[in-house]
Amino acid sequence: MSALRRTYLLVALFFVAVALVCTAVLLRQAAHDVQRELDAAQQVVDYLALSLRDEPQALAADLEQSLRHIRIERGNEQPAEPFDRPWLSRWLYPQVMPARVIERANGEQIRLAVNPDDEVEEVWDSLLQLLALFGLALALSLLTIRWAVGHALGVLEDLLGGLRQISRGQLATRLVARRLPEARRLAGHFNQMAGALEEAEAANARLTGTLLELQERERTRLAQVMHDDLGQYVAGIRARACLLRIQAEQPDAVRETAAHLERHSLDLQNGFRTLVRDLYPVMLEHLPLEEAVGQLVEQWQGAQGIECHLQLCGAIPAFTTEDKLHLYRLLQEALTNVARHAQARCVRLRLRGGAHGLRVLLRDDGHGEPPQRAGVGLRSMRERARCLGANLRLRHCPGRGWTLYLNLPCKGATA
Incomplete structure (x- = not known):
């Protein structure tokens, strides 16, 4: 079942529940009002019965036409059923008083009885109006939901279709x-x-x-x-x-x-x-990181002829072999980029260890111009930093060289 149909069902159930509650309240109040009206009508019947016994002409024609909730029958035959009792009448007025029969001098019988038909008809009309009002409100609500939610569901359908196409590689x-x-x-x-x-x-x-x-x-x-x-x-x-x-x-x-x-x-x-x-730098399996980096700096300096100063500060954390390899290759690639592109005369490399991990700073005094496009060297450095869970930043200033910052938190180190 779609979301729109579920919404329709929930709203319809809500309106049905409210309609049932309102109908029950209406019938309860109507039963009280009908009982009160018909009790008053029964008193009128009793009064008319006494008046007709004392004065047979007391029930004039115009008075008979104006009586409400009272049924008057004339004749000598007793009907088997005074009047029909539909279910609503039985609900509203369960106890019907028997008819009062008056014998006239000419032998005619007049039967006076309470008639709840008018009150029941009024209650029935009110009930139909209430149900019609709820039906109209339900229809308007569903149309409003259709109009309001239709746009949102259209957006969801578009989004779902787009995600399907994305999942297919489009x-x-x-x-x-x-x-x-x-x-x-x-x-x-x-x-x-x-x-x-x-x-x-x-x-x-x-x-x-x-x-x-x-x-x-x-x-x-x-x-x-x-x-x-x-x-x-x-x-x-x-x-x-x-x-x-x-x-x-x-x-x-x-x-x-x-x-x-x-x-x-x-x-x-x-x-x-x-x-x-x-x-593969085999020395990483046998030497601490600082000694392996020292050998890398010494070999690079001898091969490139560029002065490189290595500074070690604090206690360098002990890394796993895999992390040492990523860090070693990152520094190796950074030094290779300096030799190929920076036109530098001096490079400074600092490793600072501490309780929060390892911080690496590599700075050269080259031209500091940005590359036309990121090469595979920079991408490999960023990928190795991602594997280490480290934060890599590169800064450059024309005429003052490039600076590399690497912050490797403690989660990348082992005690």
Whole structure:
């Protein structure tokens, strides 16, 4: 059953209940009034009966026509039933007094009895008027509800249809604003939600494309490193090993070739360590966060040639390995962005631990110009901050560099 039909049913039941109560009150009051009127009429009947016995001509024709609530019958035959008693008459006047019979000198009988028909008819007319009034009020109420609620139900139907289309992936769905102010506000909020979902889907599509591109770029870089650097070292080691067979009778040449092999092996080992560190910072599993960040700063400073000052304040909370990895990658990406885009000469990094968690401040002295569009680096930093449950803020000032604020509450740390 629809909401409109339920409303119709509830309103109809309410009107029926009120009508029944009013009918009961009306019948109760009417029974009291009818009883009082007919008691007075019974006294008139008794008075007329006494008057007719003493003076047979007391009941004149004009008086007979003006009597109300009194039934006068003339004749010698006694009727089996003086008058019909419908249910309303029996309800209003259950005890009917018997008719008074007067014998005239000429043998004619006059029967006088109380007749409640007029009073019952008045009560019946009042009851019909009351029920008609309630019926009219009910019809007007239902029409008003139909007119007033119809617009709201139309808005709900539009909203339901829009949500169905959104659930099917049709994010370009928009609601048409109706005349009601509430409907216009609802349509506005729905359209804003649909627009935000559409923008989020487009952003996710761009991010997915960027991640796929970055994945292919990373694979290309790894292939180049394996081929150009590590592959050359392996080729050199192989060439030196072949040369050893030729120089077997030349001790000095063997020693020189062995030294070359040792250097190539060391370079190969360092290359593998650098590659593994770029793929996954193994030191996070063995070192506290502050020492891992110290190594990151030292390696970045040596590789980029940019001065970086690390400041540790307070007791740094102990994080889970997963949270340490997110925080390490966030700082690594921030330093990479500084090296690529900021044109900075000095960077300051401060980690302040405390009872409320960890606060990170990274500031450079670069040009401070905003990027034309947010790259995958900034998006990955925001995503890692979201995984940490942290609040990440970025501020820039032209000519004074960029500043990164990261506030990681205690819920992201473990004791």
